[in-house]
Amino acid sequence: MSEVSLGQAQQAIRSADILIVGGGLSGALLAAQLMRLPGQRQVLVVEPRAELGRGEAYSAVELGHTLNGNAARMSVDPDNADDLTQWLTAFIADGGWPQSSEQTVPVAELFPPRGLFGLYAQQRLAEARVQGAGQGSSVEHVRAEGVDLQIDEQGALLTLNDGTRLRGAVAVLATGMFPAARTPQTESSGLNAAALDPWDVAAMAQLDPHARVMIIGSGLTMVDAVVSLEQAGHRGPIDVFSRHGLLPHVRRQPPAWVDFLALDPGIGSPRQLMHELRRQCRAAAVEGIDWQAPLDTVRAHIGRLWSQATDVQRRQFVRHVRPWWESHHHRSPPLSAELVARLHAEGRLRIQAASFKGLAPSTDGRVTLCIRRRGEAGTTLVGGDALINSSGIEYDWRRVARALPQQLLARGLVQPGPLALGIAAQADGAVLDAQGQAARRLFAMGPPLRGMWWESTAVTDVASQAKALALRLVSGPQSL
Known part of the structure; x- marks a missing residue:
C-alpha cells in the first residue's frame, strides 16, 4: 500500500475520484470493494494511523483481546461467510497463531485475537489493490487527519490537520467508532484524564499488583479491561459500576433455529x-x-x-x-468470559448496579467517584487506587470533541441521526444535511449510521454496507 506523506501532499491540492475519510475496517473494506469493481478510479484514504484496516478495534496487540464472535461469524466478504475461516486455516497451517492449538475446537469456532483479524483485513485489501491495479485503479493512504470538509457541485474538498487540501468527486465518512475511553468530550467530566486506557496493559503493569481498581461500565470494553489487568499481573480487587449491573453473556455455538x-x-x-x-x-x-x-x-x-x-x-x-x-446479544468470547466468571467467583471482581455521577476531589493520590446506587435517591463516594473508563462507544457526534465531526455539524453538512445516534442518512448512505436534504457528494457507512440501522458496527454489517456503497458510488450520477 503506497503512502503519501504530508510534506508531499502540501505541494498541491491532490485530486481523486473518491475520498474515504477514515482507514479503519470500514474504510479499508470500502476501498477493497471499489478496487474489485470494473472501471478505473483513484481512491485516497485519509487515516492518521500507520496502517489501514485496523482502526480502534483491530489495533490491539495483546492476544487476549479477541473478537467477540467466532471465525464463522466474522467474514469481511459478504459473498463468502467462510472467508475468515479459510484464511485462518491457511494462516495457522503456515505457523501463524500457534496458541490456537490450545483450543480443541474447529477453526470456524475459534475466536481470533483482534490484532490478527486486522492482519486478515489488510491482506484482503492488498489483494483487492492488486486486482484494481490490473484495470488502472489505485488506492493511496494519506497519513493525516481530516479536520474540515466542504461540499460543492463539483465535489468534496477535505482539509487535513496540516492545512493540506484534498479534492474528490465524492467523499465518504468512514470514521468508525469513537470509544468513550479515547474520545475527548465537548462536555468533559474529567473522567478520561483520570482513567487508564482499557487496552493499555503496559500502563496497568505500573500499578501495585494489589491495587483496588474501579471500572465504569460492564459491557465488552469492561471484559477487555479485565483481560488487560490480568495480563498486566494485577491480583487485587476490581469494582465494576454500571447502571443495571448486567454482564455480557458468554457466546456459545447453538444449533440452527427456525427464522x-x-x-x-x-x-x-x-x-x-x-x-x-x-x-x-x-x-x-x-x-x-x-x-x-x-x-x-x-x-x-x-x-x-x-x-x-x-x-x-x-x-x-x-x-x-x-x-x-446488549448483554444478551453482544456476548463475550469464551476465554474472556471464563476469566471474568472466575474472578467474580473468587470475590475479586464485584459488580455493582450504580450510575457514575462524577469525580470527587481527592488529596491522597487515590481516585474518588460519586455514584448513585440503583434504587437509592442519594449519592455515595467510593474510592480506589485506579480507574478505567469502560463505558463503551460515544455515538452522539455532538459530544465528540474532534475537529471533523464538529465542523460537519457547524457547517450543516450533517445532522444527528435518530435518537442522536451517529448521523442521518438515506438507505444508500447519502448523508442528510441540516435541512434534511440528501447529499449527492457525501456518503457515510459503518458506525456513523448507528441511528439508522441500530447494529451498524459488526464486521458483517460493515462488509455488506461496503459492497452496497461501492456499487452505489460507481453507478451514481457522478459516473466515477
Whole structure:
C-alpha cells in the first residue's frame, strides 16, 4: 500500500475520484470493494494511523483481546461467510497463531485475537489493490487527519490537520467508532484524564499488583479491561459500576433455529419482537436447545425492524430493553468470559448496579467517584487506587470533541441521526444535511449510521454496507 506523506501532499491540492475519510475496517473494506469493481478510479484514504484496516478495534496487540464472535461469524466478504475461516486455516497451517492449538475446537469456532483479524483485513485489501491495479485503479493512504470538509457541485474538498487540501468527486465518512475511553468530550467530566486506557496493559503493569481498581461500565470494553489487568499481573480487587449491573453473556455455538421473523413479517414493533422472542426462547428450552439459538436468528432482521420503528418505539427500546439486549446479544468470547466468571467467583471482581455521577476531589493520590446506587435517591463516594473508563462507544457526534465531526455539524453538512445516534442518512448512505436534504457528494457507512440501522458496527454489517456503497458510488450520477 503506497503512502503519501504530508510534506508531499502540501505541494498541491491532490485530486481523486473518491475520498474515504477514515482507514479503519470500514474504510479499508470500502476501498477493497471499489478496487474489485470494473472501471478505473483513484481512491485516497485519509487515516492518521500507520496502517489501514485496523482502526480502534483491530489495533490491539495483546492476544487476549479477541473478537467477540467466532471465525464463522466474522467474514469481511459478504459473498463468502467462510472467508475468515479459510484464511485462518491457511494462516495457522503456515505457523501463524500457534496458541490456537490450545483450543480443541474447529477453526470456524475459534475466536481470533483482534490484532490478527486486522492482519486478515489488510491482506484482503492488498489483494483487492492488486486486482484494481490490473484495470488502472489505485488506492493511496494519506497519513493525516481530516479536520474540515466542504461540499460543492463539483465535489468534496477535505482539509487535513496540516492545512493540506484534498479534492474528490465524492467523499465518504468512514470514521468508525469513537470509544468513550479515547474520545475527548465537548462536555468533559474529567473522567478520561483520570482513567487508564482499557487496552493499555503496559500502563496497568505500573500499578501495585494489589491495587483496588474501579471500572465504569460492564459491557465488552469492561471484559477487555479485565483481560488487560490480568495480563498486566494485577491480583487485587476490581469494582465494576454500571447502571443495571448486567454482564455480557458468554457466546456459545447453538444449533440452527427456525427464522421465525421471516415466517411472520407482521412482527414489527419492539414490543412484538420481545414478546415473540421470549416465546421462541421458551420453546427452545423445552427442546433442550440453548436460548441463544432463537436470538441469533434475529440478527438478519435488526436493520429492517429498527428502520421501520417509530421514534417513540425506538426510545422505548433504548430506555427499557437496550441494557438486556446488549448483554444478551453482544456476548463475550469464551476465554474472556471464563476469566471474568472466575474472578467474580473468587470475590475479586464485584459488580455493582450504580450510575457514575462524577469525580470527587481527592488529596491522597487515590481516585474518588460519586455514584448513585440503583434504587437509592442519594449519592455515595467510593474510592480506589485506579480507574478505567469502560463505558463503551460515544455515538452522539455532538459530544465528540474532534475537529471533523464538529465542523460537519457547524457547517450543516450533517445532522444527528435518530435518537442522536451517529448521523442521518438515506438507505444508500447519502448523508442528510441540516435541512434534511440528501447529499449527492457525501456518503457515510459503518458506525456513523448507528441511528439508522441500530447494529451498524459488526464486521458483517460493515462488509455488506461496503459492497452496497461501492456499487452505489460507481453507478451514481457522478459516473466515477
